[in-house]
Amino acid sequence: MDTDERFAYLRDLPGAEGLKHGLYVFYDGVHFSPEPEQRPCEPQKMSVTQFWVVMKAEVNRDPVTRRTYAFSYRYELIEDRELSVGPERGHVEGSDPPAPTGCKGTITVLHLGDAVDEDALPRDLSFQNSDGVGFAKDMTSVKVSGDLVLEAQFVPPRAPQLCKA
Structure with missing residues (x-):
């Protein structure tokens, strides 16, 4: 297979037992659970690149509200590994x-080919719950640019509310 x-094959792999996809990322890492008839005859190579998402509180002063807090973030490469x-x-x-x-989240990217560059990562991460109140706790899918992602x-x-300025 080229x-x-x-x-x-990996992108479109149907999942077993009601799973949408046969290859997916969960909190504890990558899982491979395709329908039995879709399993490959031999191991398939792919890569995983992981980044820290490091949050920092910023104090923005507004002339009307006097003081508001906002957050910024940056990425730090953890590792790129072939699996x-x-x-x-x-x-x-x-x-x-x-x-x-408390102040570090993670992004895990499954891909083929070269390591994922920081420039390919999203610039618009949301740290709020879907209702807009409080901070998000759940894993969410994000868009990473690249042909083989x-x-x-x-x-x-x-606990991003505890991040220091």
Whole structure:
């Protein structure tokens, strides 16, 4: 299988037991759970790139409201690693991301080809709940630019309200 064929196979792989996709990222790393008849005969190579999302509080002074708080963030590369998935189902060994901390979340990107560059990462991450009140706690899918990106997931920091300016 060439790179384009492997990309199409992994991107479109149907999941077993009601899962939407057979290859996905969860809090504990990458999982490979395709329908039995869709399993490859041999392991498939792919890569995972993980980044810290480091939050920082910023004090913005407004002439009307006097003082408001906002947050900025930056990315720090954790690692880029090659993995093999299949033919067995389950958690992919070596794909575990570090756990988020108070001011650090993570982005995990599954891809083929070269490492994901920081410039390809989203510039508009949301740290709020879907209702706009409070901080997000759940993992969300994010858009990472690149032709061979399979999936990207953002896990927010655990307590961004405690981040220092």
